Amino acid sequence: MKMVKVIGSITSTIKLDHLKGFKLLLVQSVDWKLNGRKEYFVAVDTVGLGEEEIGLMVTGSTARRTDATRDKNIDGTLVAKVERVDLE
Amino acid sequence: MKMVKVIGSITSTIKLDHLKGFKLLLVQSVDWKLNGRKEYFVAVDTVGLGEEEIGLMVTGSTARRTDATRDKNIDGTLVAKVERVDLE
Amino acid sequence: MKMVKVIGSITSTIKLDHLKGFKLLLVQSVDWKLNGRKEYFVAVDTVGLGEEEIGLMVTGSTARRTDATRDKNIDGTLVAKVERVDLE
Amino acid sequence: MKMVKVIGSITSTIKLDHLKGFKLLLVQSVDWKLNGRKEYFVAVDTVGLGEEEIGLMVTGSTARRTDATRDKNIDGTLVAKVERVDLE
Amino acid sequence: MKMVKVIGSITSTIKLDHLKGFKLLLVQSVDWKLNGRKEYFVAVDTVGLGEEEIGLMVTGSTARRTDATRDKNIDGTLVAKVERVDLE
Numbered sequence: 543m544k545m546v547k548v549i550g551s552i553t554s555t556i557k558l559d560h561l562k563g564f565k566l567l568l569v570q571s572v573d574w575k576l577n578g579r580k581e582y583f584v585a586v587d588t589v590g591l592g593e594e595e596i597g598l599m600v601t602g603s604t605a606r607r608t609d610a611t612r613d614k615n616i617d618g619t620l621v622a623k624v625e626r627v628d629l630e
Numbered sequence: 631m632k633m634v635k636v637i638g639s640i641t642s643t644i645k646l647d648h649l650k651g652f653k654l655l656l657v658q659s660v661d662w663k664l665n666g667r668k669e670y671f672v673a674v675d676t677v678g679l680g681e682e683e684i685g686l687m688v689t690g691s692t693a694r695r696t697d698a699t700r701d702k703n704i705d706g707t708l709v710a711k712v713e714r715v716d717l718e
Numbered sequence: 719m720k721m722v723k724v725i726g727s728i729t730s731t732i733k734l735d736h737l738k739g740f741k742l743l744l745v746q747s748v749d750w751k752l753n754g755r756k757e758y759f760v761a762v763d764t765v766g767l768g769e770e771e772i773g774l775m776v777t778g779s780t781a782r783r784t785d786a787t788r789d790k791n792i793d794g795t796l797v798a799k800v801e802r803v804d805l806e
Numbered sequence: 807m808k809m810v811k812v813i814g815s816i817t818s819t820i821k822l823d824h825l826k827g828f829k830l831l832l833v834q835s836v837d838w839k840l841n842g843r844k845e846y847f848v849a850v851d852t853v854g855l856g857e858e859e860i861g862l863m864v865t866g867s868t869a870r871r872t873d874a875t876r877d878k879n880i881d882g883t884l885v886a887k888v889e890r891v892d893l894e
Numbered sequence: 895m896k897m898v899k900v901i902g903s904i905t906s907t908i909k910l911d912h913l914k915g916f917k918l919l920l921v922q923s924v925d926w927k928l929n930g931r932k933e934y935f936v937a938v939d940t941v942g943l944g945e946e947e948i949g950l951m952v953t954g955s956t957a958r959r960t961d962a963t964r965d966k967n968i969d970g971t972l973v974a975k976v977e978r979v980d981l982e
Contacts, residue, residue: 543742543759543760543761543792543793543794544759544760545728545744545758545760548718549662549717549718550662550715550716550717550718551715551716552633552686552712552714552715552716553712553713553714553715553716554686554710554711554712554713555711555713556677556678556710556711556713557677557686557709557710557711558676558677558696558709558710560695560696560709561686561709561710566631566686566710568633568662568715568717570662571758572758573756573758574725574726574744574746574758579756580661580667582633582659582660582661582662583631583632584631584632584633584686585631588734589732589733589734590732593718594718598728598730598733598737598742598760600791600792600793601793602690602691602692602778602779602793603690603691603692603778603779604778604779604781604782604791604792604793605692605791606692606695607736607782607789607790607791608734608736608791613695614695615688615692615693615695615696615707615709616631616688616692617631617688617689617690617692618631619791621733621734621736621737621791622730622732622733622734622737622742623730623731623732623733624728624729624730625729625730625731625732626728626729627726627727627728627729627744628726628727628728628729629725629726629744630724630725630726630769630770636894637838637893637894638838638891638892638893638894639891639892640809640862640888640890640891640892641888641889641890641891641892642862642886642887642888642889643887643889644853644854644886644887644889645853645862645885645886645887646852646853646872646885646886648871648872648885649862649885649886654807654862654886656809656838656891656893658838668837668843670809670835670836670837670838671807671808671809672807672808672809672862673807681894682894690866690867690868691866691867691868693868694868694871701871702871703864703868703869703871703872703883703885704807704864704868705807705864705865705866705868706807719918719935719936719937719968719969719970720935720936721904721920721934721936747934748934749932749934750901750902750920750922750934755932764910765908765909765910766908774904774906774909774913774918774936776967776968776969777969778954778955778969779954779955780954780955780957780958780967780968780969781967783912783958783965783966783967784910784912784967795967797909797910797912797913797967798906798908798909798910798913798918799906799907799908799909800904800905800906801905801906801907801908802904802905803902803903803904803905803920804902804903804904804905805901805902805920806900806901806902806945806946812982813926813981813982814926814979814980814981814982815979815980816897816950816976816978816979816980817976817977817978817979817980818950818974818975818976818977819975819977820941820942820974820975820977821941821950821973821974821975822940822941822960822973822974824959824960824973825950825973825974830895830950830974832897832926832979832981834926844925844931846897846923846924846925846926847895847896848895848896848897848950849895857982858982866954866955866956867954867955867956869956870956870959877959878959879952879956879957879959879960879971879973880895880952880956881895881952881953881954881956882895
């Protein structure tokens with residue numbers, strides 16, 4: 543999973559039916575210090591992440607393996623909210 | 631999904647049958663400010679994107695999960711037009 | 719497989735059911751000298767890796783092919799502990 | 807799809823049976839100006855590309871979705887010849 | 895396929911059963927001049943590659959499509975030995 547930060551949201555009215563009803567969030571990869579990296583994705587949210595919150599995103603075929611996204615043409619899904627990172 | 635900008639189109643007459651009938655667009659990844667990044671793809675369009683417009687592209691096996699592209703040998707499909715990006 | 723080092727762990731209480739019961743480790747890619755690279759992932763551990771230990775991570779659909787992770791929405795799984803690297 | 811340029815060919819006599827009978831081309835990613843980028847792949851050719859010609863390559867599971875490559879262990883297939891790029 | 899050079903081997907006694915019996919090689923991506931690039935993988939060998947030899951690696955779901963690796967949790971498999979590269 544990639545650790546990402548929610549940095550915005552996307553409005554799209556012209557889209558395939560598969561995407562209807564999903565909130566589309568703009569997310570940015572973060573490193574272990576939660577600093578943003580230059581990688582951006584648009585992901586479907588299944589756990590209710592808010593602004594600036596950190597989550598875990600699955601990509602590829604795994605993004606279609608949640609109850610909400612099964613067999614839809616979605617390749618980025620937020621599946622967890624990160625509450626704490628413990629470093630060593 | 632990747633957020634991309636349409637920067638051109640491709641003409642190809644010698645191609646596998648699977649690709650026939652599709653418009654092949656040259657797209658470029660964009661960051662959260664919609665500035666172009668040095669990543670280029672050729673994608674099939676299913677939502678009617680025009681020049682310089684921003685869209686969402688799915689890649690990999692997800693690109694074959696739209697009604698138009700099912701089971702075809704396509705690994706990049708435009709599935710939404712981005713009308714607005716709201717940042718935080 | 720990617721060779722990675724365990725650098726931390728993730729706490730997440732709000733997550734999809736598929737992820738429940740798994741230890742979520744923060745890992746960093748390493749090069750052949752085991753120096754960290756600027757690539758970070760969160761992976762499910764199936765072999766009991768400890769802090770600073772080196773392991774092999776499978777990604778994508780392969781991450782769902784272990785007995786523990788089958789058909790779950792997981793796209794990074796640690797499948798081996800690296801005990802020694804012999805260079806040439 | 808990735809837009810690539812043919813820059814060479816590979817000779818391999820020791821290989822899995824799945825790869826026998828295919829021409830293996832060394833290709834390089836190109837940007838919108840058709841300038842080479844520092845990304846190299848070896849791909850199976852299904853459309854008869856010649857030296858320095860530009861083509862479209864599919865990767866991952868899509869590379870196994872052509873009639874010639876179905877279910878073979880191939881993850882890069884050239885599926886179209888690019889004859890013209892129209893920029894905006 | 896990626897063109898890679900064998901630069902070492904991995905010893906792992908704690909690993910999933912799927913990985914048992916395979917030789918795990920540390921490989922590095924190479925460019926068209928066979929110079930090493932800063933990309934490292936651990937791959938299963940199916941063609942008997944030796945030290946410093948060049949091979950072709952398949953990744954992702956394709957890595958599970960050889961007779962030896964079918965349905966195992968392996969995402970990098972060496973499927974050919976490169977004997978010669980002809981540039982143009």
